Amino acid sequence: MTAILKNIFNISNxxxxxxxxxxxxxxxxxxxxxxLSPSFIKPAxxxxxxxxxxxxxxxxxxxTFVIITGGIDLSVGSITAVAAVVASSFAHPGEHSxxxxxxxxLGVGLLLxxxxxxxxxxxxxxxxxxxxxxxxxxxxxALVYTSGRxxxxxxxxxxxxxxxxxxxxxxxxxxxxxVVIISFFVLRFTVFGRRVYAVGGNELSxxxxxxxxxxxxxxxxxxxxxxxxxxxxxxxxxxxxGNPSAGTSYELDAIxxxxxxxxxxxxxxxxxxxxxxxALMIGVINxxxxxxxxxxxxxxxxxxxIIIFAVLMDKQANSKD
Amino acid sequence: MENNSETILEMDxxxxxxxxxxxxxxxxxxxKKRTVHTLMGENGAGKSTxxxxxxxxxxxxSGTMRLRGEDVIFQTPASALNHGIAMVHxxxxxIVDLSVAENMFVGRxxxxxxxxxxxxxxxxxxxxxxxxxxxxxxxxxxxxGDLSVAEMQMVEIAxxxxxxxxxxxxDEPTSAISDAEVSVLFKIIRNYTQKxxxxxxxxxxxxxxxxxxxxxxxxxxxxxxxxxxxxDVSEKELIKMMVGRNLNxxxxxxETKIGDVSLRVENLSLSGKFSNISFEARRGEIxxxxxxxxxxxxxxxxxxxxxxxxxxxxxxxxxxxVKIRSPEDAIDLGMALITEDRKLTGLxxxxxxxxxxxxxxxxxxxxxxxxxxxxxxxxxxxxxxxKLSIKTPSRNTNxxxxxxxxxxxxxxxxxxxxxxxxxxxDEPTRGIDVGAKAEVHKLMNQFTEEGKTVIMISSEMxxxxxxxxxxxxxxxxxxxxxxxxxxxxxEKILACAMNHIEKESN
Numbered sequence: 001m002t003a004i005l006k007n008i009f010n011i012s013n014x015x016x017x018x019x020x021x022x023x024x025x026x027x028x029x030x031x032x033x034x035x036l037s038p039s040f041i042k043p044a045x046x047x048x049x050x051x052x053x054x055x056x057x058x059x060x061x062x063x064t065f066v067i068i069t070g071g072i073d074l075s076v077g078s079i080t081a082v083a084a085v086v087a088s089s090f091a092h093p094g095e096h097s098x099x100x101x102x103x104x105x106l107g108v109g110l111l112l113x114x115x116x117x118x119x120x121x122x123x124x125x126x127x128x129x130x131x132x133x134x135x136x137x138x139x140x141x142a143l144v145y146t147s148g149r150x151x152x153x154x155x156x157x158x159x160x161x162x163x164x165x166x167x168x169x170x171x172x173x174x175x176x177x178x179v180v181i182i183s184f185f186v187l188r189f190t191v192f193g194r195r196v197y198a199v200g201g202n203e204l205s206x207x208x209x210x211x212x213x214x215x216x217x218x219x220x221x222x223x224x225x226x227x228x229x230x231x232x233x234x235x236x237x238x239x240x241x242g243n244p245s246a247g248t249s250y251e252l253d254a255i256x257x258x259x260x261x262x263x264x265x266x267x268x269x270x271x272x273x274x275x276x277x278x279a280l281m282i283g284v285i286n287x288x289x290x291x292x293x294x295x296x297x298x299x300x301x302x303x304x305x306i307i308i309f310a311v312l313m314d315k316q317a318n319s320k321d
Numbered sequence: 322m323e324n325n326s327e328t329i330l331e332m333d334x335x336x337x338x339x340x341x342x343x344x345x346x347x348x349x350x351x352x353k354k355r356t357v358h359t360l361m362g363e364n365g366a367g368k369s370t371x372x373x374x375x376x377x378x379x380x381x382x383s384g385t386m387r388l389r390g391e392d393v394i395f396q397t398p399a400s401a402l403n404h405g406i407a408m409v410h411x412x413x414x415x416i417v418d419l420s421v422a423e424n425m426f427v428g429r430x431x432x433x434x435x436x437x438x439x440x441x442x443x444x445x446x447x448x449x450x451x452x453x454x455x456x457x458x459x460x461x462x463x464x465x466g467d468l469s470v471a472e473m474q475m476v477e478i479a480x481x482x483x484x485x486x487x488x489x490x491x492d493e494p495t496s497a498i499s500d501a502e503v504s505v506l507f508k509i510i511r512n513y514t515q516k517x518x519x520x521x522x523x524x525x526x527x528x529x530x531x532x533x534x535x536x537x538x539x540x541x542x543x544x545x546x547x548x549x550x551x552x553d554v555s556e557k558e559l560i561k562m563m564v565g566r567n568l569n570x571x572x573x574x575x576e577t578k579i580g581d582v583s584l585r586v587e588n589l590s591l592s593g594k595f596s597n598i599s600f601e602a603r604r605g606e607i608x609x610x611x612x613x614x615x616x617x618x619x620x621x622x623x624x625x626x627x628x629x630x631x632x633x634x635x636x637x638x639x640x641x642x643v644k645i646r647s648p649e650d651a652i653d654l655g656m657a658l659i660t661e662d663r664k665l666t667g668l669x670x671x672x673x674x675x676x677x678x679x680x681x682x683x684x685x686x687x688x689x690x691x692x693x694x695x696x697x698x699x700x701x702x703x704x705x706x707x708k709l710s711i712k713t714p715s716r717n718t719n720x721x722x723x724x725x726x727x728x729x730x731x732x733x734x735x736x737x738x739x740x741x742x743x744x745x746x747d748e749p750t751r752g753i754d755v756g757a758k759a760e761v762h763k764l765m766n767q768f769t770e771e772g773k774t775v776i777m778i779s780s781e782m783x784x785x786x787x788x789x790x791x792x793x794x795x796x797x798x799x800x801x802x803x804x805x806x807x808x809x810x811x812e813k814i815l816a817c818a819m820n821h822i823e824k825e826s827n
Contacts, residue, residue, distance in 0.1 A: 191683045191691045198680050201669030208628065208666045209681045209735070210652040268671035 021313055022262060022277050029281065033288035040291055047170060053283030054176035055080075055238075057276065058231045059250055060257035061183045062224035064275045067258050068187075069200040069220050070267025071127035075116060076228040076254055078138035080247030083109045083232025085142050088151035088242025091158040098157045105233040106226050112138055113225015117218030131221075135251070142244035151242035162238025172234050179227065184272040196220060200267030256303075257282055260310045281310070329354045329519050330375075330488060335384035337370055344370040345381070346543045352488065352521060355514050359522045359530050359551070362540035362563055363726065363754030368523050369411070371540070372490050375521075376408040377401035405487035409477050409494055411523075411752075417466030422448040424465050425480045451483050455509045471498040471614075478506065482513065489513060490521045495529060496752055499614060507533050525754060526781075527556050539563055564756045574788055575766045580604035582640070583774045584743055586625065589634035594620040595798035598634070602743070607765060607775040609789030611782075612818050617798035618778045619661055622745045626658040627651045638743070652681060657741035659732055661748045661778075667732040668720050675716040677731050678702045681739040705734040709760065726757035733764065744768055745776045750784065762788060782811055794818050 034041040059076045066073045087105030090096045112134060119130040164171040187193035198206040199216045207213050231250075236242040261278030263270025285306060289299045330352040337345040345367045352358050360368040373379040375386070377395030386393050388404055395401040398408075416424055422444045423430070431443040448461035457475050465473065474497050481489055491510075495503050510520050510533060524530055530537065534551040539562040546562045585601040595617040602608040612618050624631045627645040636643050638654055645651045651658070660666040668677055679686065679698050686694045702716050709730045713723055720731055729749070736744065746765070750758040765775050765788060779785040785792065786809045794802030794817035802817030804810075 189692050189695075191687050191693055194676065194680065194683055194693065197672060197676070198669055201671040202666075204666050205669055206680070208626075208648055208658065208660055210647075210649040211680075212647065212649060264671075268669065 022260070022274060022310070025310065025313065026277050026281050026284070029284055029288070033284065033291070037288065037291040040288060045287065045291075047168075047173070049280075049283045049287045050173045050176075051170040052287065053279050054170075054172040055231045055235050056250065056253045056257060056282065057176045057279040058179050058227050058234070059254035060261075060275045060279045061179055061272060062227035063251075063254040063258045064261070064263055064270055064272055065183070065187070065196060065220040066127070066224045067200075067255075067263050067265060068196050068267060068270045069217055070203070071120065071217065071220065072131065072255070072265075073113075073116065073221060073224045074128065074131040074251050075112065075134035075138055076224060076231075077247040077250035078135045078142065079109050079112050079225055079228035080232040080235060080250055081142040081244055082112065082138045082145070083229035084236035084246045085146045085151055085232075085242040085244050087229075087233045088154055088158075088236045089145070091154045091237075091242075093153070093155040095155075098155070101158060102161075102233060106229045109229020109232065110222055110226040113222040113228070114218065116225060117221035120221060121214035121217035139244075139248075142246075146242070146244045148244060150244070151236075152240070154237070154240055154242075158237050159240050160237070162234045162236070163240070172238065175230070175234060179230070180272060180276055187272055192216070192219070197268060200269075202268070253282055256307050260307060262314050278310075281306070327354055328352070329389060331385075331387040332371070332375065333385045333387070335371065335374060335386070336382045337367075337374055337379060338382055344543050345374070347384075348540065348543070348545045350538055350545065350548065352519050353536070354517050354519050356535045357510060357514055357520045357522055357533050358536045358538065359524065359534040360538050360540060361524075361530065361559060362546075363756050366540040366563070366754070367543040368540055369492060370543075372408060372492060372521065372523065375401065375488075376406055376490060402484060402486070405484075406490070407481040407484045407486035407488070408490040409481045409492060411492040411496065413470075413473050413477055415465045415468075415473050415476075417464070419465055420445075420461065421459055421463050421465055421468070421476055422461035424476060425451075425461070425483060447483075448479075451479055455479060455482060455512070456505055471502055474498050475502065475506070478509065482509065486518070488519045488521060490523075492523045493525070493752065494522075495524065495526060503529065525752065527559070530559075531556070541565055560755050563754070574607075574762075575770065577605040577766075577769045577790075578772075579606050579790065580772060583638065584625075584776075585637040585640075587635045587637070589621070589624065589631045589636075591620065591624050591629060591631050593798075594624070594629075595795070598795075598800050600793055600800070600803075602774045602776055604772045604774055605769050606790045607769055607777060607788055609785040609792040610776065610778045610795060611780075611785050611792055611802075611814055612795035614780065616795040616818065618795050619747050620798075621795065622658060622747055622776065622778065623660075625651070626656060626745065628658075652739060652741075655740075655742035656745065657681075657736035657739055657743070658745045659736055659747060659749055661751070663725075663728055663732050668728060670719075670721040672720065673717045674706070674711070674713050674720055674723070674731055675699065675702045677720050678705060678716075678734045678738055681735055701738060702734075705738060709734050709737075709764070726753040729753050729761075730757065733761065737764075741773070743774045743776070745778075747778045748780060749777065750779070750781070758784075782814070786811065786814070 039045055059080070063073055063076065083105040086108045087101050090101045090104050116131055116134050119125045120127050160171065162172055166174060187196065195206065195211050195216050198209065198211060199213050203213055232247065235246055257278035258275050259265065260281055261271065261274030263274060282303065285303055289302060328351050333349050335345050335348045348367065348371060362368050370379065374381045377398045377400055380396065393404060395404065416427065425448050426444050431440045431447065432438060433440045445461045452459060452461070457479060459472055459476060468476065474494060478494060494506060498506065514520055522533060531551060536548055537551050537554060537559065538548040539546040539559060541563060581604055582601045583604050587599050589598045590596040598621060610618050623629055625636065625645070627647045627650050630646050636645060643654055645654065664670065679702055683693060686698050688694050699716070706713065706716060711730045711734065712727050720728055723731065749761050765777070769775055777785065777788060790806050792804040792809065792814065793800060794814055796818055802814065804814065
């Protein structure tokens with residue numbers, strides 16, 4: 001297949017690897033899985049993968065903004081939990097309008113992200129430290145808010161967000177698609193998006209170029225927080241309960257998706273497209289290993305190895321001569 | 322002496338290509354013992370590439386190197402070092418948390434009784450002895466990070482000398498050191514060649530080159546142009562060889578009509594940096610700011626530009642008082658600051674030429690939903706690439722792969738695109754070649770011809786005297802001199818820069 005592509009586009013191996021390596025690897029994994037397990041390629045299973053990917057995918061999109069600025073957000077999993085319990089607590093049948101419920105989840109995520117941003121951009125805390133603190137605080141908040149018990153008895157309207165279908169496709173897939181399209185557009189085509197890259201590439205130079213770098217940094221954590229809120233809504237609605245321990249260690253899968261997608265941990269480089277492929281790759285691997293009856297213990301070893309391998313390949317392809 | 326000097330190293334038909342660029346094309350040079358051999362050429366001419374081939378950082382594609390008559394190929398810097406070739410790079414890489422001596426002997430520390438334990442006493446003694454021998458006054462026990470850039474540079478040079486290499490390569494060793502240190506360095510170089518060794522010297526500074534060189538080789542666009550004894554060649558001839566054309570004047574200052582005051586600064590102070598600075602700059606004028614390194618010149622312009630806003634004092638633009646609290650404010654008021662260090666504060670090395678050039682202007686390219694107008698962006702960037710003749714394969718090329726001079730042009734393009742009325746340039750031609758320098762000077766002239774204001778900081782006396790209409794001198798954060806063009810006098814200006822001689826302008 002590589003040879004065919006090479007002939008069609010008349011490009012060198014290296015360029016091919018650099019520009020399409022990730023997609024090729026993804027396609028390769030899909031190919032192998034569909035041979036090993038015929039049920040992998042069935043539409044129902046593919047939709048299932050998409051739905052399972054959507055939550056991590058949404059978190060990974062927010063994480064992409066953060067990592068391009070050279071930061072990291074460890075609090076996304078915990079913020080997911082806070083948003084899940086807050087939105088769920090308003091979502092009992094006949095209590096509040098669904099719009100209010102959704103805004104409560106998004107709002108609480110946005111607020112916690114804003115607090116992350118303040119500590120990082122204004123108080124100059126290292127992003128790792130600030131969001132590590134927030135990860136613990138937000139988890140505690142979710143537990144305190146619910147006294148440790150899941151919030152149940154949610155309205156059908158609310159449960160539709162995570163469990164419904166439109167035209168045979170799960171609603172979370174639409175939500176994820178919308179998030180991807182908007183984020184792709186913002187990062188690629190707007191002044192804000194370009195400033196995100198500028199801040200991550202060289203913060204000092206960005207500052208001298210008249211960019212209010214602290215505003216950009218605050219905003220990316222707000223985006224990440226708000227998308228965590230969205231993920232919390234989708235997750236709690238999907239499982240029909242707001243669980244305070246939901247989203248535990250979700251930050252790691254989100255970071256993995258971003259890194260597999262070719263975004264540089266040192267900032268300045270990365271794309272939403274890459275992150276989407278990265279998230280799908282994780283989703284496909286999880287699903288495929290389940291189908292192949294690989295034990296969940298062993299799955300972790302495979303997943304970790306693939307992450308390291310993907311990043312190694314990317315490094316190889318992007319290395320300078 | 323030159324005639325009976327024997328050849329130590331011959332580089333023959335060296336070729337080296339990078340994707341898209343032929344960096345070296347059949348370059349052949351002979352280097353002799355007891356000789357300082359200077360390599361000259363514009364940025365991107367291939368000097369550094371050639372030296373990286375020689376010191377084992379790059380491998381040549383074809384060609385031969387003969388060291389003392391024997392064919393050699395160096396796969397690594399370590400193997401070059403083992404063959405007696407040491408290089409001091411232009412960009413230093415000190416380990417800031419180690420001591421000076423630890424930095425010098427890193428990887429070959431003297432040990433106690435063959436145990437893996439460093440013999441600190443011995444190491445410091447060795448370092449001290451070497452410093453004394455070559456005449457540097459630095460305590461080997463000091464932390465590297467506490468040294469000034471100039472001192473670090475001297476330590477690097479001492480380190481290279483301590484290898485006792487047959488061939489010592491110095492890549493722009495004087496770019497960060499003062500005149501006094503330059504003379505120490507030259508004495509070190511002289512002593513070194515006396516020991517039957519060869520020195521290869523890379524520099525852009527004409528005066529220095531004539532002072533120190535025995536032989537001068539010019540490269541241009543990766544090709545060998547010629548080798549001459551320094552005594553047989555003039556500055557004009559060298560420049561002609563380097564640029565391949567005649568430069569009529571090195572500093573072609575054009576007369577412009579000087580208009581109203583555009584920027585007025587009153588009693589500006591920032592503690593620890595500068596105090597009570599007052600001056601004005603006019604339309605159509607190039608105002609030079611001279612002074613020694615560390616005099617507070619960069620801090621002053623950065624403060625005016627809002628990077629570190631002043632603690633007291635006032636600023637007036639076109640007669641109206643303004644408050645500048647951030648670079649964004651300054652840009653909105655029509656100011657631009659081209660900073661001294663393009664890698665630190667000028668460029669995003671991870672991004673393309675296009676995205677670097679348009680970043681300041683982006684705000685003005687926004688349409689609905691703050692979407693960037695790509696068409697206009699591309700056309701204005703392309704226009705500037707052409708106007709400044711930036712040598713880049715395409716606008717989407719990463720700036721990090723451009724040569725220093727072209728990177729500097731990208732920085733200038735970015736600020737020209739913002740269409741400023743007051744252009745501040747901090748050492749705009751440092752480390753760039755003669756051709757690019759002349760182009761920067763031409764741009765400054767064009768700028769003032771349009772009735773705009775230029776403020777320029779430069780440590781190169783001929784440049785600042787050649788280009789400025791008026792000159793301010795700063796010393797230890799205080800304004801110590803003010804000269805009209807007719808009063809320019811190198812000695813008087815230097816005196817103001819070094820002492821606190823207040824020269825009242827009339």
